[in-house]
Amino acid sequence: MCFIICLIGNHKVGKSTIFNKLTNTKNAIISNKKYFTTDRKYGICNFKKFKFKIIDTPPFNFFYNNSILSKKLKFQIKIAISESNIILFIVDNKKGLTYNDIFLSDYLKKKNKKIILIINKFENNLINNLKLIDFYNLNYKNIIKFSNNISINNLINKIIKNKNKNKIKNKKFIKVIILGKTNVGKSTLLNKIINKNRLLIYDLNNTTKNYIEIEYIYNKNNYLFLDTIGFNKKINNIYFKKNIKIIKKSNLILFLIDSKNKITNFEFKILKYIYKLRKSLLILINKCDLINKNEKKNYKRNIKKKLKFLYYTKFKFISAKNNLGINNIIKKIYNIYISSIFKFNTYNLNKNLIKLNKISLLKKNIKLKFAHQGSIKPLKIIIHSKILNKNNKKKCILYIEKYFYKIYSLFCTPINIIINN
Template sequence: MSHIISIVGKTNVGKSTLFNCLTKTKDSVTNNIPFFTRDRKYGLIKINNKNFTLIDTAALSTNFLSYKEKNITYFINKQTKIAIQEAHIILFLITSYTHLDSFYKKFLKFLKKKNKTLLIIVNKIDYLINFSFNKFLNFSKTIYISALYKININQILNSIKILLSKKQKTQKDFLNNKNNNIYNTTKLCLVGNTNVGKSTLINSFLKETRLIINHHPGTTRENITIKILYKNHLFLLTDTKGINQTQNIKQHNFLFNFIKQNDVIFFIIDATLGLFEQDILLLKQILSIGKHLFLILNKCDVINNKQKTVLKNFLYTKLYQFTKFLTIHFISALYFYNFKSIFHSLDFFLYLKSKSWSNHFLTKLINLAIKKKPLLKKKHILKFLVAKQININPIIIIIFGQKQLKLLPNHYKRYLFNFLVQNLNIKNICLQIHYFHNK
C-alpha cells in the first residue's frame, strides 16, 4: 500500500528544511530567498521499515485560490495544487510567529473540500513558544517543532503512523509499490545552459506540465527528480539547474560530480545559440568517463539545414576523438519534432545495458581482426589473444596475450578499437580497452 504526504505552507516557514529532515537527505535546497522553491520535489521517508512518498512544494502565495493571468506564479501554484491532489496527508507548516490572517481560513476550507487528512505543524519554536493556533482554527492537536534543530521530529513520524493506520482507503502506485523491484532502474539527468529547454523536454516526455517553464533564464533553481516507466524500465529523470557561463570551478566540479552519479546524460544545447567553450569542456569530461551520452540540439525548428550542418561539423571538430560514439539529435521539445530519434536511442541504450558479450565471442572477434590485418614486423607478431568484458556502462574489455602486447604500436591499438566499435555496433557510450600480457 502506498501513501503520499505533501508539505505545504507560506514562504520561508521551513518546508525544505523539514523535507530534508524527514527524508534524511539534503535533496531540497534551503534558502532565505522568498519563493525560492518552485517545483514539486519528491523524496522518501521511512516509517516502520516502510517507504512513503514525501513532496516538498512551492510557497503558498496570496493569490493561490484565485485564477489570474497565466504568469509564472500561476504555474507555481498549479504545481502545489497537484501535490495537494496527490497527497493522502497534508503537513500544513506555519511558524511560531505566523500572522493569522483570513487567507488561512480560506485555505483550510479549500483543503476541507479536497477531503484531505491534515496535520498542523508549528515550526521554529526556538523563536517563540507561546502560540494559540489551536484556538484560532479549532484543532485538537498541533505539533510544535524546530526542523533546523530536529526538535520533536519523531512526533511528526508517530502522528503520520497513527493517521495511516486509521486510513482504510488504498491506492495503487507503481512508483512506490512493493512490486517496484521488478523494474530495472536507470538514473538519467538533463544538463545544459539556462533556458535551453530541459524542463520543456521533460514535460513533453510526460505529456503534461510537470515542471515550470518560463522564458526567463534560471527558472529551475534546484534539481528535480521524476520517475518515468518506459518499456518496463524505470528511469529517474533529474532536471538540473541551468549552467551559468560565469560559474566558478567549485560549481563546475559540483555539477560534474553529480553527473558521475547518473547512468545516462541528456546534454541539451540551444541550436539557435550553439555551444560555448565551457560546454565543450564538460562534454569531453562526460565522454572521458564513459557515460552514455545523448547530445540533443533543441529549438531546431527555427534553424535551417545549413545551420544544422555547421553545428554538426563544429561538434565533430571539437570532439574529434569521440566522434565514433556521438549521436546528435536535432529536436524541438516544444513541438515534439524528431522525438522518435530519442526513443530509438533509448531503446538501443536498454539493449546495451542488458548486453554482455561472451569471452568466446569477443576472443573470436579480436582474432578475426588480427587475421584480417596482421602486423608485418616479426617482433609484433600476435599470437592467440583472449578477450573479456568486465563492465557494461561504460563498456570495458580486457585483452590478454603474450609479451608482444607490450610492443603493440598505437596505430594497431586504434585499429582493434575501431574494429570492435564497428562490429559490436557501439553508440553513445565510450568503449575502453585494456591490455594485459604475461611477463
C-alpha cells in the same frame, strides 16, 4: 503504489528544512529569497522498514499577483496536492496564525486528503504558547509541534500511523539526466517526453533552481528523469558539484545544445568528462525550427568535427517548444539503456581478438591474449595482453573500442577497454 507526502505552506515556514530532514539530504537548497523554490522537488524518506516519497512545493500564497510566474507556481502546487496521499501543512509558530494560513487551511480541507498540521519553529515560552491556541482552533486531529531541537522521528512515526503501514516495493529505474546550458530548453523537453506540464517553464535564466527527479512509466519500464540546473560559469559552485555527482549516478545522459549557438568551451569540458566516465550519451540539438536545411548540415558537420572523440554518440535535431523530433526519444532512451547492459559472450569476444591481432596497427604494438567482460553501466572489457610499444597504447585502445562498438552494434554507448599487461 508509492505513498506520497506533500509539504505545503507559505514562504519561509521551513518546508525545505523539513524536506531535507525527512530525506536525510541537502537537495532542497534553503534561501531567504522569496519564491526561491519554484518547482516541485521530489525525494525519498527511508525509515526502518518504511519508505515513502516526499514532495517539496513552492510557497502557497492566496494573495499571489496575476503574473505568469505566480500562475505557474499555483499550478505546480495543485499538481503536488493531487499526487499526494498525506499533506503536511506547515505553519510558523514565531509569526503566529496569518490570514494566508486560514485561507490555505480551508482550501486544503476541501481536497479530502489526510492532513497533519506542523507547527514549526516551536519554542516553549509564554508568547509562543499563546499563539498555539490560534493554530489549535483550526481543528486538526493530527498536530505536531516541531523545531530544530525536536527529533524528526516523531514526525515520521505520525506519518507511518496515517499511512496504515503500507509497504512500498523498491523499483528499478532507468536513470536519465538532462544536461545543458541555462535556458536551452531542458524542462520544456522533459514536459514533452512525459506529456505532462510538470516542471516550471518560464523564460528566465536558472528557472530550475535545484535538480528535479521525476518518475515516469512507459511500456512497463520505470524511468527516473533528472532535470538539472543549467550550466553557466557564473553559477554557484553548489549547483555545479551536484550536476557532477548525478552524472556519475545516471545510466545515460541527454545533452542539449542550442542550434543557434556554437558549442562553448565549458560544454566541451563537460562532454569530455562524460566520455571519461564512459557514460551513454545522446546529443539533442534544440531549436532546430530556427535554422534552415543548409544550416543544419553545416552545424552537424562542424560539431561532429569538434566532438570527434564522441565517436559513439548520435546527434538529433529537435524543437522541444514545437514538438519536433520528440516522439521517438523515449524509445531511443530505452535502446541506449539496452546497449548499456549488454552482456558479451566470452567465446565471441576472444574470436574477435584473433581478428584484431591481424590488424597492422595492433600487430606492431600489442599482442592480445584473452578478453572477458568486466562490468555493465559502463560497459567494460578487460583484455590480457603483452604491450610491445607503450607509445601507441592509447591509439590501440581507441581502435579496439571503436571496433567492438561497431561489431556489436551498440547504440550511443561506449566501451571502456582495460588492458592488463
